Amino acid sequence: MKERLLAFIKQGLSPEKLALCVALGVVIGVFPALGTTTLLCALAALALRLNLAAIQSVNYVVYPLQFLALIPFYRLGEWLFRAPHLAITGAGVKDIIRSGMLNAIHVLWDTTMHAIAAWCLLAPVAIGALYFLLTPIFRRLARQTA
Numbered sequence: 001m002k003e004r005l006l007a008f009i010k011q012g013l014s015p016e017k018l019a020l021c022v023a024l025g026v027v028i029g030v031f032p033a034l035g036t037t038t039l040l041c042a043l044a045a046l047a048l049r050l051n052l053a054a055i056q057s058v059n060y061v062v063y064p065l066q067f068l069a070l071i072p073f074y075r076l077g078e079w080l081f082r083a084p085h086l087a088i089t090g091a092g093v094k095d096i097i098r099s100g101m102l103n104a105i106h107v108l109w110d111t112t113m114h115a116i117a118a119w120c121l122l123a124p125v126a127i128g129a130l131y132f133l134l135t136p137i138f139r140r141l142a143r144q145t146a
Contacts, residue, residue: 001061005138008054010145015138021050023130025058027123030066032073032115034097037066067093070115077114080121086111 008018028040041059045052067090078085088096088111097104 001057004057005054006141006145008051009138009142013051013054015142016135017050018054018138019131019134020048021045021054022058022134023127024048024050025055026062026065026130027126028055029059029062030069030073030119032066032070032077032119033112034066034070034093037063073115073118074111076118077111077116080118081114083110083114 005018005022008021009015013021024044025041028044029037031037031040037059038056041055042052044050045055070093071088071090074086074088077083086108093108096107
C-alpha cells in the first residue's frame with residue numbers, strides 16, 4: 001500500500017489531498033451498511049474533487065474492517081437510541097444476507113439505521129483526526145520522493 005500511496009504523490013497528488021483521500025476512504029470504508037461504500041467513496045471523490053483511484057484503493061483495503069466494525073456500530077446505535085439489543089454476530093449477519101437481500105433489509109433495517117446514526121456522529125471526528133495525523137506523514141514522503 002505504501003508503494004501505491006507514493007505513486008499517487010509522484011503523479012502530482014498533493015499530500016493534503018492524499019491525506020483527505022485516505023481519511024475518507026478509511027472512514028467511509030467502515031460505513032455500517034454493506035454494499036454502499038464504493039458508491040459513497042465515488043460520490044465523496046466527485047463532490048470534493050479528489051482522486052477517485054486513491055480513495056477507492058483505500059476503501060478496498062479497509063473492506064475487512066467494515067465487517068469487524070459492523071457489530072460495534074450496531075451496539076453503539078442500540079445504546080444511542082436505547083433500542084432493544086439485537087442478538088446477532090458477524091456470522092449471523094452473513095447468514096441473514098445469504099437468506100436474501102430483502103429479508104436482510106427487513107431484519108436489519110432499524111439496527112442499521114441506528115448504526116448509521118452512530119457512524120455519522122463519529123465520522124467527522126475520525127476523518128479530522130486521520131487527516132491531521134496523515135498530512136505531515138505524506139508531506140515527509142513527498143519531500144523524500146522529490
